[in-house]
Amino acid sequence: MAKKVTPDPPKSKTDFLSEDALLHRRAIDYYLKASAPDAPIFILNDNLSFEDALAHAADLLHCAVETAHGSGEVMKAPQRAVMHLVEMAKGVVDQALACTQPR
Template sequence: MDKLVPAPPASEPPFFTTTQELSFEDALAHASSVLRCAAVTAQAAIDQLEGDSRTLVISVLHLVDMASVMVDRSVECMQA
C-alpha cells in the first residue's frame, strides 16, 4: 500500500494565498486556468504510466475535466 504524505505542520505559511482584492470573476478565471494546467499535466503523466498508476491518473484527469466544465460554466454565467 502506498504511504500517505503527511500534511505540513500548521505553523508553516500556506504555499499559495490570495488577496481580498481578487474579484469573484478573476478567481473563477484563475481556477479555470489552473484546471487546464492540471489536465495537461495529467495527460502527460498518462502517456508515461501503465497499469493501476495509469488508471488512477486517468481518474484524476476525469475529475479535473468535470471541475473545469463547472468552473467554465460559472464564468459563462458571470459574463451573461
C-alpha cells in the first residue's frame, strides 16, 4: 500500500461537537435572539426653545469644565487642549445666552 502524500484537511469546529451539543446550540440561538436596540438615553425635545437650548448647552459645558478641572493634574497635552476647547465653547455659548437676555 502506498503512503498518502497529502494530509487530510483539518476538521471543522462542528466535527468536534456532539449531536447533543449542536442541538443545544441551535436551541440557544433560537431562544436568545438579538433583541431590539435600546431606546436612546438622551433625546432632544423638539419643542425646546433657542434660549433653553443655549442654557442647557451652557450647563453641560460647565459640567464638562468642572470635570476636566478635577482631573487637571494628570492630564496630558491633548487632554488639556480638549479642556481648553470646551472652555472656549462654554464662553461662546455664555455670550450667546447673554445676547438673548433683555438688557
